[in-house]
Amino acid sequence: MPSSIALPRVLENYSIQSLNTFGIDVKARYFVEIRSIEQYHLILNSGTYSHVPHIFLGGGSNVLLTQDLNALVVKVAIDGIEVIKEDDQHVWVRAGAGVVWHDFVQYTVSHQWAGIENLSLIPGTVGAAPMQNIGAYGVEIKDTFDHLQAFNLSNYTLETFDTTACQFGYRESYFKHEGKGKYLIAYVCFKLNKVAEAQTSYGAIQEVLHAKSITHPSIQDVSNAVIEIRQSKLPDPKEIGNSGSFFKNPTLKVAQATELMEKYPNIPHYPVTGSSDIKFPAGWLIEQAGWKGFREGDAGVHAKQALVLVNYGQATGKQILALSEQIKQSILSKFGVALETEVNIL
Known part of the structure; x- marks a missing residue:
């Protein structure tokens, strides 16, 4: 290992509120940012932080922090x-x-x-x-x-x-x-x-392209359409704390799916590639159960997209987690469908 690489500075009791998109204010017992594997290797070789777990953090966009972390939180900043x-x-x-x-x-x-x-x-x-x-x-x-x-x-x-x-x-x-x-x-x-073949089969993309009279879209056109769709549906974490889709879209076996579709004829559903299972949008289920736009304190469900749980300012991770559990129980009771969280809970 090159001797010129220095041991990165490790901070103690460091707030990682700005490093998670929910904006939850929790502290890491130890925190370090690494820009290479060699830097992390140095930390491991030092043995100084072997008494606590190591937790890796990327953009912090798929995590819900419910407590201070008795760990070395490693912000992975490997570039290039x-x-x-x-x-x-x-x-x-x-x-x-x-x-x-x-x-x-x-x-x-x-x-x-x-x-x-x-x-x-x-x-x-x-x-x-x-x-x-x-x-x-x-x-x-x-x-x-x-x-x-x-x-x-x-x-x-x-x-x-x-x-x-x-x-x-x-x-x-x-x-x-x-x-x-x-x-x-x-x-x-x-x-x-290198030979661009734009993927435009998704309905929402087709609608945006049609509205712009784009009949032969480039991949830039598709990217722009996706950006427009996402910005219209999903809140900006810089404005309202969130982690995007909080729940996975459930996939059901044919028998349960058929029963659900018979009971709710208008329920959207999609085939699962390589399987006979059928996928249902969790956002639709949550909205039908009356949760869209719900707010309790600063923890809530986004008004435009029911799949997104939000922190309006001072909500704790435990409050948002409790809300997610209420939603899961509600969906199970109403539809017989068990939702799974997409976000990692720490």
Whole structure:
């Protein structure tokens, strides 16, 4: 390891309110920002912080903090975007885990590399994207993912994971289950198309393009449409604390799905690729149960999108968690559907 790399400064009892998009004011017993794996390696070798858990933080956009953290919170700020390989049709682009996801998407769009433009304006960082297998408007990370490199916390080596090893599912991956707490994702590589084929099958995108009289959309047009849709539906975390979609859209087996559709003929539903299961929008269920726009103190459900729980200012993580539990119980009672949280609870 290069001797020129210095041990990064570790802060104590550090407020991470500005580092989570819910804006929850909790403190980390220890906090450090790392810009390379080598820096984190130095921290591990020092042994100074081995007596507490290490919690990794990217954009803080998919976490609900319910208490002060007796841990070393590691803000992953590994930067850089580079082309590592290309041919006539494809380009392999690698980004550091700390790169802001939307910035990465805009970088690829500006170079006319197609594949992730439908994922514009999703909050968070590149490193968090494969953990959640983030997706929107007909596209998921796994569609363009090539590989990632992750630091093994037990033997201090950098390992490579391909699509199979990542075990991608709906908002799921190996790193949320068997690999949880065992790795730090450092770099992610995507295989993108040089020959642009805009993905416009999602209805809302078609509506925006039609309204603008765009009949042959570029990937920039698609990105702009997605940004417009998201801004019209979702609150800006800089204005109202939130983490985007709080719940996963439930997928049901055919028998339960059929029963639900017979009882509620107007319920939206979608096929699940590679399965006979049927997906239902959690936001619709929550809205039908009367929660849309609900507010108790500073914890609430967004007035435009029922899938989004919000902090209007001084709500605690425990208050927002309690609201989410009330909603889950309500949906189970009314529809017989068990909602799962998409947000990580700490």
